[in-house]
Amino acid sequence: MGKLVVVAIGGNALVKGNDYDTIQDQYEAVCEIAVNIADMVEAGCEVIVTHGNGPQVGYTLRRGEIAEKVAGMPSVPLVNCVADTQGGIGYQIQQALTNEFIRRGMKQKVATVITQVEVSSNDPNFKKPSKPVGSFFTLEQAQELEKEHPDWVFVEDSGRGYRRVVPSPQPIDIVEKDAIKSLIESGYVVIAVGGGGIPVVKRADQTYEGIDAVIDKDLATSLLADQIQAEILIITTGVPKVFIHFGKPNQKALDKITVSETKQYVLEEHFPKGSMLPKIEASLSFLEKSGSRVIITNPESLKAAINNAAGTHIVKSYREDV
Numbered sequence: 001m002g003k004l005v006v007v008a009i010g011g012n013a014l015v016k017g018n019d020y021d022t023i024q025d026q027y028e029a030v031c032e033i034a035v036n037i038a039d040m041v042e043a044g045c046e047v048i049v050t051h052g053n054g055p056q057v058g059y060t061l062r063r064g065e066i067a068e069k070v071a072g073m074p075s076v077p078l079v080n081c082v083a084d085t086q087g088g089i090g091y092q093i094q095q096a097l098t099n100e101f102i103r104r105g106m107k108q109k110v111a112t113v114i115t116q117v118e119v120s121s122n123d124p125n126f127k128k129p130s131k132p133v134g135s136f137f138t139l140e141q142a143q144e145l146e147k148e149h150p151d152w153v154f155v156e157d158s159g160r161g162y163r164r165v166v167p168s169p170q171p172i173d174i175v176e177k178d179a180i181k182s183l184i185e186s187g188y189v190v191i192a193v194g195g196g197g198i199p200v201v202k203r204a205d206q207t208y209e210g211i212d213a214v215i216d217k218d219l220a221t222s223l224l225a226d227q228i229q230a231e232i233l234i235i236t237t238g239v240p241k242v243f244i245h246f247g248k249p250n251q252k253a254l255d256k257i258t259v260s261e262t263k264q265y266v267l268e269e270h271f272p273k274g275s276m277l278p279k280i281e282a283s284l285s286f287l288e289k290s291g292s293r294v295i296i297t298n299p300e301s302l303k304a305a306i307n308n309a310a311g312t313h314i315v316k317s318y319r320e321d322v
């Protein structure tokens with residue numbers, strides 16, 4: 001059996017241009033990433049793919065709101081928007097990967113698992129929305145929209161513009177973890193925990209109920225990687241490596257760092273809250289539980305990254321890293 005690797009794809013990586021990207025544009029972006037994932041599978045890795053939905057879930061929510069306003073149709077609850085994007089993006093990744101394996105003459109099987117992720121209804125994050133979704137706006141546009149919709153909250157998103165935010169509770173349990181594990185053991189490439197998973201809470205009688213939120217996909221991916229005892233967690237995003245002094249003239253790319261060095265960089269505030277920090281927190285959480293290595297890189301570098309030739313590698317300690 002090969003190394004069990006969980007690979008997360010950022011939702012922003014799937015939208016190339018702007019709000020007017022089509023579904024076909026998104027499929028083309030997915031197809032490019034599928035080539036990189038197929039390379040890893042061909043190199044012998046057992047792979048689970050997770051993905052974000054930040055832009056897409058915001059668009060889906062907005063479509064429902066506009067349909068309600070213009071045509072009086074019932075709006076779609078946020079939790080169902082998450083489920084819709086999980087299914088829609090999962091379908092595209094599943095088809096792109098299946099086709100890539102067919103082209104390569106590989107008999108690899110692919111399946112997407114609709115994944116619920118348990119959160120606590122008492123999570124304090126329900127009271128302070130923090131997860132940016134949907135379009136990017138200028139400050140003036142955001143102020144105008146806030147006037148129009150007093151219940152909407154906007155934040156500045158890592159120098160890229162203003163975005164609406166929704167509650168983002170901490171993931172507690174991946175409900176379908178055993179199904180995901182069984183599929184991997186049966187030889188499937190599995191797509192799971194899309195959009196951070198569909199947020200659900202447990203009722204007193206132990207049954208589940210959906211709740212309106214968007215879970216951070218890096219945190220949910222890290223939890224999944226721990227619960228299925230993966231060896232490596234790879235978080236792909238828009239940059240080939242993590243930097244200190246990011247965006248400044250003295251920025252420096254990091255090749256390999258330990259958990260304790262990473263914690264020091266967190267204290268020195270090298271990683272912004274809405275972008276790189278959740279990835280770093282997810283990485284530390286995985287390494288402090290079961291994981292042995294986290295790689296943060298862009299999708300193009302995946303194959304090189306598993307051969308230690310690309311990306312930023314975070315390890316428990318240099319001594320243990322052989």
Ligand SMILES: Nc1ncnc2c1ncn2[C@@H]1O[C@H](COP(=O)(O)OP(=O)(O)O)[C@@H](O)[C@H]1O
Nearest residue numbers: 010011012237238239242243246270272275276
């Ligand atoms: N210290 C840093 N090192 C590298 N990238 C950083 C850093 N700080 C902020 N970034 C930015 O954060 C982005 C990743 O966050 P984001 O785009 O929100 O994630 P996702 O790819 O999951 O959608 C990177 O593409 C980069 O532009």
Ligand SMILES: NC(=O)OP(=O)(O)O
Nearest residue numbers: 011052053054195217
């Ligand atoms: N759910 C989520 O974290 O999506 P993004 O990675 O697209 O922000």
